[in-house]
Amino acid sequence: MTQTASRPGAGAQQVPLPLDVEAIRADFPILSRTVRDGKRLVYLDSGATSQKPRQVLDAERWFYENVNAAPHRGAHQLAEEATGAYEEARAKIGAFIGAPENEIVFTRNTTEAINLVAYALSNAATAKEPEFRAHAVGQGDEIVVTEMEHHANLIPWQQLCERTGATLRWLGLTDDGRLDLSDLATVVNERTRLVAVTQQSNILGTINPIEKIVARAREVGALVLVDGAQSVPHQPIDVTALGADFLVFSGHKMLGPTGVGVLWGRYEVLDALPPFLTGGSMIEVVRMEGSTFMPPPQRFEAGIPMTAQVVGLGAAVDYLNALGMDKVEAHERALTGYALEKLAGIPGVTVIGPPDTVARGGAVSFTVEGIHPHDVGQVLDDLGIAVRVGHHCAWPVVRRYGVPATTRATFYVHTGYDDVDALADGIRAAQKFFGTV
Numbered sequence: 001m002t003q004t005a006s007r008p009g010a011g012a013q014q015v016p017l018p019l020d021v022e023a024i025r026a027d028f029p030i031l032s033r034t035v036r037d038g039k040r041l042v043y044l045d046s047g048a049t050s051q052k053p054r055q056v057l058d059a060e061r062w063f064y065e066n067v068n069a070a071p072h073r074g075a076h077q078l079a080e081e082a083t084g085a086y087e088e089a090r091a092k093i094g095a096f097i098g099a100p101e102n103e104i105v106f107t108r109n110t111t112e113a114i115n116l117v118a119y120a121l122s123n124a125a126t127a128k129e130p131e132f133r134a135h136a137v138g139q140g141d142e143i144v145v146t147e148m149e150h151h152a153n154l155i156p157w158q159q160l161c162e163r164t165g166a167t168l169r170w171l172g173l174t175d176d177g178r179l180d181l182s183d184l185a186t187v188v189n190e191r192t193r194l195v196a197v198t199q200q201s202n203i204l205g206t207i208n209p210i211e212k213i214v215a216r217a218r219e220v221g222a223l224v225l226v227d228g229a230q231s232v233p234h235q236p237i238d239v240t241a242l243g244a245d246f247l248v249f250s251g252h253k254m255l256g257p258t259g260v261g262v263l264w265g266r267y268e269v270l271d272a273l274p275p276f277l278t279g280g281s282m283i284e285v286v287r288m289e290g291s292t293f294m295p296p297p298q299r300f301e302a303g304i305p306m307t308a309q310v311v312g313l314g315a316a317v318d319y320l321n322a323l324g325m326d327k328v329e330a331h332e333r334a335l336t337g338y339a340l341e342k343l344a345g346i347p348g349v350t351v352i353g354p355p356d357t358v359a360r361g362g363a364v365s366f367t368v369e370g371i372h373p374h375d376v377g378q379v380l381d382d383l384g385i386a387v388r389v390g391h392h393c394a395w396p397v398v399r400r401y402g403v404p405a406t407t408r409a410t411f412y413v414h415t416g417y418d419d420v421d422a423l424a425d426g427i428r429a430a431q432k433f434f435g436t437v
């Protein structure tokens with residue numbers, strides 16, 4: 001059953017939701033538990049980590065109960081089947097973003113995927129193999145980020161610059177929560193080696209015009225890394241259309257298990273990079289004097305991989321494909337529009353980020369006049385509503401907008417209008433509790 005009924009006096013428009021929220025909720029065991037003395041769990045923190053449907057939990061259990069073995073090692077049947085399950089999931093996850101399987105590298109999460117690229121670029125500067133030096137970063141080079149990056153897409157680049165003597169530059173933000181591209185042509189210039197940009201801000205919800213950044217980067221021969229941690233789970237993505245060189249994302253934010261993330265890279269770029277982590281499974285020939293490395297993706301997957309988690313992520317991709325990513329995106333857009341209208345109707349509430357659903361995803365950050373975000377979060381938690389409070393690992397953003405922190409609600413496939421109504425009622429309850437209305 002889709003949720004369409006309007007609450008009397010609610011004001012905000014409830015268009016029919018594309019996803020069947022009740023049916024989807026039934027797939028998520030955790031959503032049937034209660035919190036804080038028997039209250040329904042209203043989970044509005046999928047941007048931090050998503051809940052897992054039974055299908056993903058079953059896939060991991062199936063792996064451990066039936067085929068558990070180390071993939072790419074051993075000649076026994078289990079090893080063969082584990083390798084098959086791992087590689088089948090790689091192909092499926094690649095197809096989800098329109099990429100061939102040899103361009104999919106499994107990492108622990110988005111953070112590790114970005115660090116992999118950053119370390120590969122500095123390792124390139126000292127690589128003894130000439131074929132690994134093409135993308136070396138050194139003194140005089142520049143790395144460009146934006147002021148809206150999650151720390152995961154900022155600190156690794158700061159550190160790369162410290163290791164290599166390169167300079168970090170960044171694109172600023174407009175007052176309404178968008179990237180300020182007015183100085184794109186000067187910030188991204190002939191010295192730029194790589195531009196790292198988020199596709200969707202985890203704090204503002206802004207969806208960035210990646211095509212403009214890619215176009216400028218191409219003019220100056222710079223690589224582009226897109227942080228898809230908040231976009232891949234929520235909208236259809238095709239890496240060919242995206243036009244970048246790298247796309248990184250985390251399984252745990254897209255209904256999959258923790259402990260698995262993805263680095264997609266254009267094959268010729270991956271192939272020109274030296275490894276980050278080294279050890280077993282990524283070597284071609286090992287001698288005491290030195291070793292040679294496998295081609296991608298194995299070159300970047302040292303050690304026994306997170307096999308069950310990869311299989312679980314494959315099941316998450318099946319689940320999302322069955323829902324349809326177009327519908328997932330439309331579902332969240334409807335909820336976001338509704339939430340923005342509802343919050344706009346509460347005096348004292350200010351949304352930090354774009355005020356409408358144009359080029360905007362389902363992360364709604366706000367402040368409530370006279371109440372610290374942590375206190376807002378506390379009152380909501382008492383009501384069974386899980387939101388995130390703080391700087392959301394994007395400290396420069398809260399600084400840019402002159403607030404100490406925000407309260408953030410994020411939506412996903414099981415979110416319904418009732419969840420957004422609960423949030424709005426909870427904010428009013430906080431205002432009453434702290435006597436600000």
Ligand code: PLP
Nearest residue numbers: 109110111150152202229230250
């Ligand atoms: N980038 C963005 C935009 C994020 O929202 C997050 C996590 O919230 C990350 C990167 C880091 O993801 P992870 O902690 O899974 O590595």
